[in-house]
Amino acid sequence: MTIPSFVIGIAGGSGAGKTTVARLITENVGESVMRIPIDNYYKDRSHLDMAEREQLNYDHPSAFEWELLYEQLSELMEGRAVEMPQYDFEIHNRKPERETVEPTDVIILEGILALYDEDVNEMLDLRLYVETDADVRILRRIQRDAIDRGRDLQGVIDQYLSTVKPMHEQFIEPTKKHADLIIPEGANSVAVTLLEEKVQAEVEGEETRTWERGAIEREVQDRTSFRGSGN
Numbered sequence: 626m627t628i629p630s631f632v633i634g635i636a637g638g639s640g641a642g643k644t645t646v647a648r649l650i651t652e653n654v655g656e657s658v659m660r661i662p663i664d665n666y667y668k669d670r671s672h673l674d675m676a677e678r679e680q681l682n683y684d685h686p687s688a689f690e691w692e693l694l695y696e697q698l699s700e701l702m703e704g705r706a707v708e709m710p711q712y713d714f715e716i717h718n719r720k721p722e723r724e725t726v727e728p729t730d731v732i733i734l735e736g737i738l739a740l741y742d743e744d745v746n747e748m749l750d751l752r753l754y755v756e757t758d759a760d761v762r763i764l765r766r767i768q769r770d771a772i773d774r775g776r777d778l779q780g781v782i783d784q785y786l787s788t789v790k791p792m793h794e795q796f797i798e799p800t801k802k803h804a805d806l807i808i809p810e811g812a813n814s815v816a817v818t819l820l821e822e823k824v825q826a827e828v829e830g831e832e833t834r835t836w837e838r839g840a841i842e843r844e845v846q847d848r849t850s851f852r853g854s855g856n
């Protein structure tokens with residue numbers, strides 16, 4: 626039975642680069658790490674038709690089923706498998722089937738509001754916030770939603786202005802204060818390398834659960850100031 630030893634939360638605005646950071650820091654550790662997208666915990670909307678679902682606010686905390694996320698995280702932390710919901714962005718609803726997920730050494734919880742819920746926050750050993758300018762994020766979102774997902778461009782713009790942007794300012798950006806480490810644009814290779822090393826060490830059993838909050842932040846500062854000093 627695996628009891629997870631390290632849980633990382635990665636928050637940040639839509640298109641900030643959360644998934645990219647999660648992928649980069651776990652690339653070399655195989656199946657010992659599991660990524661949990663918070664999107665999987667969007668509420669079940671089967672009672673609504675497609676037109677109604679299209680109109681929902683998906684950036685407000687009330688769009689998520691926090692109790693289920695907390696319950697399933699707790700189960701995983703105790704070494705038990707869970708039946709995790711799966712989300713389908715095409716139909717704006719959960720898929721009918723769930724996926725059996727076994728606990729792994731390291732868990733990464735990733736999503737716009739990964740640092741929002743107090744109970745969930747307490748379960749995290751390391752809290753990251755990926756910070757990227759709004760103009761870059763909307764361009765990435767247009768690319769993904771209008772071009773890759775085939776959504777109507779005007780709809781993408783309307784959704785951004787009516788819910789994505791205001792909810793970001795009201796709920797997502799303020800969670801930055803809970804972060805141990807803020808990663809600018811996810812492109813911070815110093816932070817990514819350090820986090821990769823940390824995840825690798827957890828997986829190889831070199832670390833204990835005596836994680837000292839702020840340790841990575843200090844090391845990023847040390848490594849960055851060393852580079853900046855011109856030595």
Ligand SMILES: Nc1ncnc2c1ncn2[C@@H]1O[C@H](COP(=O)(O)OP(=O)(O)O)[C@@H](O)[C@H]1O
Nearest residue numbers: 638639640641642643644645646765810811812
């Ligand atoms: N540091 C970066 N530099 C350039 N492009 C990036 C960077 N991080 C992410 N991207 C790109 O931006 C898009 C959104 O990234 P993603 O990680 O899916 O964001 P999020 O999970 O926060 O919505 C993807 O196409 C990804 O390849």
Ligand SMILES: Nc1ccn([C@@H]2O[C@H](COP(=O)(O)O)[C@@H](O)[C@H]2O)c(=O)n1
Nearest residue numbers: 638639640683684714717718736737789
């Ligand atoms: N049916 C849905 C559900 C969510 N969204 C948007 O997804 C964004 C979160 O995912 P990221 O990978 O971009 O972080 C969020 O901003 C929702 O608006 C959606 O468009 N449709």
